[in-house]
Amino acid sequence: MVLKTKTGGPVGSSRRGFLSGAAALAGLAVTAPPAFARASGRIEALLAQMTLEEKAGQLSCFADMIRPPIGDINPLVNIRNAQTLIAEIKAGRIGTLINGVGAQAALDTQKAAVEGSRLKIPLLFAADVIHGFRTVYPISLAEAASFDPHLAERTARAAAVEASASGLHWTFAPMVDVARDQRWGRVAEGSGEDVYLGEVMAAARVRGFQGRDLRAEDSMLATPKHFAGYGAVMAGMEYNSVEMSEATLRETHLPPFQASFAAGAMTTMSAFNDINGIPATANRRLLTDILRGEWGFKGVVISDYTADQELVAHGYAADDRDAARLAILAGIDISMQSGLYNRYLPELVTSGAVPVEAVDQAVRRVLALKEAIGLFDNPYRSLDPEVERKHTATLAMRALSRESGARSIVLLKNDQGLLPLPKAGKRLALIGPFADDRDNVLGAWGGFFADRRLNVDLATGLRAQMADPANLIVERGCEVETTIAGGFERAVAAAQAADIVLLAVGESEDMTGEAKSRTDIRIPPVQQRLAEAIAATGKPVVVLLRHGRAIALEGVVKDAPAILATWFLGSEMGHAVADVLFGAVNPSGRLPVSFPIDSGQQPFFYNSRTTGRPAPADPNAQEYKARWRSIRNDALYPFGFGLGYTSFSLSDLKLSTARLAWDDTLHVTAKVRNTGQVHGDHVVQLYIRDRVASRTRPVRELKGFQRVSLAPGAEREVHFELRRENLMFVGDNDYWTVEPGAFDVWVANSCVDGLMGSFELLPFDRG
Structure with a gap:
């Protein structure tokens, strides 16, 4: 008897259960948009007319210096x-331009392609629109803290409306790399350490960028990136190598891409890194066997910036010509910025080193994308200056930036209910390098296209809501990593003159994002010394963290009575x-992301596997257990944690059955009550653990969450569903499997x- 998965893949027996094809993860199937089902007559007619040089041109992408961006x-x-x-x-030697903005210049440039070239093939205009355009929204990591995919879809939609109005068709976002080492700077661009949250947010952003109609003027093609495994670079060092098992690749790093493609994404970008010694940009197994063969992806793969040329530095290609050959044969359709395809593809085809069919197929995909x-x-x-x-x-965009910023903030600590603050009657001292700073509110990718005149600093935001703005004293005290002459003294005096201190400390934009890996994820030493000086005054301190990753808090910052994780929240940060x-x-x-106790715990993530000698419950026990000599391997603030100005209780957990049949659904319900004094939102989370499996399993895995909004005293039942597909993992033969047995659920x-x-998942009943 042969069983079938939901995606039609074969299922065979394993040691304890049944296997499925990789594309069956969570029931996701990659479906091609109608335009990709088969090449149109128009595309075939163009292809028949094209020279090899013109074909290479359609596969070449260059920086738009006709309308260059501000900043590097x-x-x-x-x-x-x-x-x-x-x-x-x-001359037909360019098919795509990147990171240029402005509708009028784009219109003129498109005329050069459509009216000035032999075949009149239009250009694609693309850009790194990551979390906003002129109006900037919270960095993606911050927005993930909202646990609100609808919010992510709304901000992506707003970014697409604004960016497409400025002459863009294509964004190189969302970044969907699962990142579990906070030393890596690009943690800021993704959705954190969890696979399920990454899937949900990735799909939401794809829907937001692309909208309901790809042909609409305000639709932007989404590009889940970086394919694949970039979030696992060794030691969190940018561009570094990746060593991982097939199971980890498929179980942790590929699912958010599948979710993106299932949501309609038609492009993806290769990663800079190698995986197990093979650079992603030349990895045919990744780009062709898995992406196109197993998943059926019909869209376009673009290299990251000069990533094909970097195959030489990797030591994988002998020279630039060899790099172009390896990239096109692996499945890279578009070469970004290196110019290698223009330079070498025609000769590679005529010499027989590259089959013309490989080039033609890539061109078909690019032309199909344009169609x-x-x-x-x-x-x-999308090239109308009046629309721009x-x-x-717009006012609506700025309001959304403010809303999304506030919803992304995480309250980590609030001893004695210090927060919220009264708007009147208290003298506040706002101290720290980010107190009145307008240059570090957007995040690493926010500033390239942003209208920085919109930036709202903390001091401005606070004064706008205070009954008497004169009751706010502002002193920086120090810069991000350096002292200011007399800065500590003035800051201490301001603290002594105030009732409450707001301490704005953390990272600058320049310390997060691409090429901004850190060996130490603590607050810079000069800011820590400033915090110690302020704490010595004895005044209550509220820490306002500025950051693009989880921070290892220590000393008086960790011990402050109130701490807010405020990330980089975008244009309206101060108001939010x-x-x-x-x-x-x-x-x-x-x-x-999990906030560690110490920097040295990295990489650190909640859903790790247990060991044969797990840490004991007694925190003082040390001998021969899986723990550090000085600390337990726990989080200071764990994944999913956050407080509010009210309290919630969970009760009355019910499972619809203790014995889940193979094709049935488990219904999990519980009651959540607002036990506090004010209205609030709570994020109720569903986790599972497979107790015994043919591969050791994580201590917990997130499988669902719900946001619940309740008035004081109000109660609501939350409902989750679990099916066999939600229990799958990559088994000992590197296929997706689900095995009967006992599971815990929280x-x-x-x-x-x-x-x-x-509950127990029962074996398949062959009838």
């Missing part, structure tokens, strides 16, 4: 000036923080607490 987005490699770009566009978004029928879509004027930095501080918004964010407030139940 990428290294200055192989840069072409505007005159050269126009000439090459008219899918309507460029052949309307090459000037109307749809940039003030909304939470003064209680206009009850904080409801939850941590998408309905919880975070990954370390909750109401616990158990």
